[in-house]
Structure formats: C-alpha cells, structure tokens
Amino acid sequence: MDETISLILHGCKLAKDLELNLANLASQPEIFSRSCEDIIRVFINARERLNVHQQDTTSYTHHMLFREPRELQQQQNIDPSLQEWLRTSCPSAMETLFHQSQVLVPEKTQMGSGDFVNELGSRSDHVQAIDASDPGRGSSSSSQRPRRRKDEAERRTVRVPAQQFGNTEIPPEDGFTWRKYGQKEILGSRFPRAYYRCTHQKLYHCLAKKQVQRLDDDPYTFEVAYRGEHTCHMSATAPSIPPPATDIAQEMAQTMSAQPQPSAATSLARWLEFSLGSGGSAGCSSSSMAAGAGSGGEGPSTAGRYSKEADYPIIDMADAMFNSGSSSTNSMEFIFPSMMEEKWDQASDKKP
DNA sequence: AAAATTTGACCGAC
DNA sequence: GTCGGTCAAATTTT
Numbered sequence: 555m556d557e558t559i560s561l562i563l564h565g566c567k568l569a570k571d572l573e574l575n576l577a578n579l580a581s582q583p584e585i586f587s588r589s590c591e592d593i594i595r596v597f598i599n600a601r602e603r604l605n606v607h608q609q610d611t612t613s614y615t616h617h618m619l620f621r622e623p624r625e626l627q628q629q630q631n632i633d634p635s636l637q638e639w640l641r642t643s644c645p646s647a648m649e650t651l652f653h654q655s656q657v658l659v660p661e662k663t664q665m666g667s668g669d670f671v672n673e674l675g676s677r678s679d680h681v682q683a684i685d686a687s688d689p690g691r692g693s694s695s696s697s698q699r700p701r702r703r704k705d706e707a708e709r710r711t712v713r714v715p716a717q718q719f720g721n722t723e724i725p726p727e728d729g730f731t732w733r734k735y736g737q738k739e740i741l742g743s744r745f746p747r748a749y750y751r752c753t754h755q756k757l758y759h760c761l762a763k764k765q766v767q768r769l770d771d772d773p774y775t776f777e778v779a780y781r782g783e784h785t786c787h788m789s790a791t792a793p794s795i796p797p798p799a800t801d802i803a804q805e806m807a808q809t810m811s812a813q814p815q816p817s818a819a820t821s822l823a824r825w826l827e828f829s830l831g832s833g834g835s836a837g838c839s840s841s842s843m844a845a846g847a848g849s850g851g852e853g854p855s856t857a858g859r860y861s862k863e864a865d866y867p868i869i870d871m872a873d874a875m876f877n878s879g880s881s882s883t884n885s886m887e888f889i890f891p892s893m894m895e896e897k898w899d900q901a902s903d904k905k906p
Numbered sequence: 907a908a909a910a911t912t913t914g915a916c917c918g919a920c
Numbered sequence: 921g922t923c924g925g926t927c928a929a930a931t932t933t934t
Contacts, residue, residue: 733910735911735925735926735927736912736913736926736927737911737912738925740923741922741923741924747924747925749924749926751926765925907934909932909933909934910931910932910933910934911931911932912931912932913928913930913931914927914930915926915928915929916925916926916928917924917925918923918924918925918926919922919923919924919925920921920922
C-alpha cells in the first residue's frame with residue numbers, strides 16, 4: 555500500500571512540475587499532452603491498486619492510508635516544496651497525510667530518494683524540511699524571544715538548495731509568485747534575510763509571505779520560512795473580497811502568460827483531498843480537522859468548504875476522475891476543468 | 907507606464 | 921536602547 559501512496563505522490567509531483575512549466579509548454583502541445591498522459595497513467599495505476607485493495611476489504615484502503623501518516627512521510631521522504639504545494643492546494647489532505655507543521659526529516663537523511671525525473675526536464679529540488687521550532691538560526695528569534703503577534707501565522711521552514719545552473723544566488727521557484735518587500739541584515743548571520751509577500755496580496759487579499767535566507771555554513775542552501783496561507787489560487791476563497799471584474803480578467807490573463815496556472819493543479823489536488831482527507835466518518839479526519847484549527851492554518855474554513863464532497867468514497871472519486879476512458883482529452887477535461895473551460899468554480903462551488 | 911526591487915526609515919516587541 | 925519585520929519613496933526593470 556505504501557507503493558500506492560508513493561504512486562499518488564509521484565503523480566502529484568508530476569502535476570506540480572507540469573504546473574511549473576505550464577507557461578513554457580503553451581507552445582509545445584505534444585510535450586504537454588504527453589506529460590498529462592503520464593500523470594493520468596500514474597493515477598490510473600494508483601486507482602487500480604486501490605481497486606485491488608478495495609476488493610480485499612472495504613475499509614482496508616482507508617485504514618492503511620491513514621494508518622501512520624508520519625511514518626509514511628518518513629518513508630517517502632517527501633519533497634518539502636511538494637509538501638508546500640500540496641499543503642496550499644489541499645490543506646486537509648496534506649494534514650491528514652503528513653501532519654503538516656510537524657514535518658521533520660532528520661539531518662543527513664538521504665536527500666533525493668523521492669526524487670523523480672520527468673520529461674519536462676525540470677529538476678526536482680532536493681529539499682530538506684526542518685521543524686519550525688528548530689533552535690538553530692532562522693527561528694532563533696522565535697525560540698529566544700517568542701515575538702508573537704496576536705494573529706501571526708505559523709511558520710513553516712524548509713531548506714532549499716540553490717539552483718544547480720544559472721544564478722545560484724536566486725532561490726528556486728516554489729510555484730508561487732512573490733514580491734520582495736524588504737531585506738534585512740540579521741544579527742549573527744552572514745547573509746541578509748529577504749522578505750517576500752504574495753504578488754496577489756492586494757487583489758486577492760492573499761496574506762502568504764516568505765522569508766529567504768542563505769545558511770551561514772552553506773551559502774548554496776536557502777532557508778525558506780513560509781507564513782500565512784495562499785488564498786489567491788483557491789477559487790472558492792479568492793473572491794472573498796471581490797475585485798472589479800476587469801481586474802480579475804486582467805489578472806488572469808497576466809497570470810496565464812507569466813506563470814503557471816495554479817488552479818489547474820488545484821483541481822487535481824482537490825481530488826486528493828476528496829480521496830485522502832476529511833472523510834467525514836473516519837476517526838482520523840476529526841483529528842486532522844482539529845489539528846488544522848489548532849495549528850493555526852486556515853483549517854476550519856478550508857476543511858468545511860469541501861466537507862460535502864468529502865463524503866464520496868475513494869473509489870467513486872477515482873472512478874469519476876477517470877471513467878471517461880483512456881482518452882487523454884476527456885480525462886484532462888475532467889482533471890483540469892479550469893484549464894479547459896475555467897468552469898471549476900461553477901462546477902464545484904455551490905453558491906446560492 | 908506599470909510592475910518589481912532596493913533601501914533607509916519607521917514601528918512594535920523585547 | 922536593540923532587533924526583526926514592514927513601509928514607502930526612489931530607483932530599476934519590463
């Protein structure tokens with residue numbers, strides 16, 4: 555069953571890489587199509603495995619999926635940038651699977667064991683997650699003197715190696731667009747700390763931020779601390795402060811051309827959330843919901859948003875996802891509705 | 907022209 | 921007072 559999890563994560567990884575390369579692939583439909591088919595193949599494979607287990611016992615799959623998330627995470631050695639992507643795309647699934655915010659991969663673990671090479675040629679970042687409460691530099695301020703703002707969001711820290719080619723001083727992409735708003739010399743650190751906020755902060759009131767700083771002892775490794783939640787790419791929440799329609803259109807046009815379109819992969823991520831997360835009746839889901847509320851993420855609102863759909867059993871969702879046959883076009887239309895018609899909102903959001 | 911970055915000033919927590 | 925985080929005007933880039 556661990557292999558199935560690994561497959562699903564591989565699929566997510568491919569989807570993430572596709573998302574990152576979406577803009578580049580606009581002019582290369584063959585590669586784009588092949589990548590999509592790869593992703594579909596991976597998930598079909600996963601579904602078949604789930605089907606097998608489903609025949610064994612109806613609840614077996616679910617129990618195994620939720621058995622020991624932390625243990626699984628350690629076994630899989632999940633790419634933390636993928637974690638961040640999954641976490642922002644489908645928080646409850648992420649929490650269920652990985653107990654997010656407690657991600658801890660011990661030092662000197664075999665980096666890259668979960669590293670998948672894909673046809674898009676994008677390299678998989680070898681990243682290492684560290685606990686936000688690590689007493690080391692970077693969170694020293696919080697451990698030494700818990701400078702707490704009332705509404706300060708939880709910090710999630712990952713270490714990311716510098717790019718292998720090109721300008722190694724630029725921290726690798728993480729799938730989001732950021733605007734730098736400050737830089738500070740930090741006492742006792744060789745390198746300054748850079749402060750970024752989400753580019754879409756104004757338009758979507760997206761409060762996500764990150765701090766990037768090179769390690770003293772390893773200038774080719776960045777420590778990236780994320781704070782706040784991305785609301786800009788979650789179509790259900792984005793218009794919570796509705797901007798003028800023209801601004802949205804402008805923003806979307808700009809987003810489509812300038813960067814990967816997050817909502818495409820978000821659709822896939824939602825399937826994960828349906829399948830893996832917050833399965834109402836299961837005991838594990840309640841704990842994950844509680845953890846979401848307690849650990850400072852936007853847990854309650856996000857988890858509640860999909861609670862209805864989460865009633866679907868795993869196999870039903872997988873079937874719904876792939877039952878349009880092996881035609882990549884049809885499958886893609888289901889998997890990436892926002893890309894095809896940008897109809898996801900109407901399809902999933904049951905607004906009055 | 908608009909968007910992004912730079913950088914000194916400012917502010918709140920200690 | 922120091923320090924880290926943010927603001928915002930100036931500057932650079934697109």
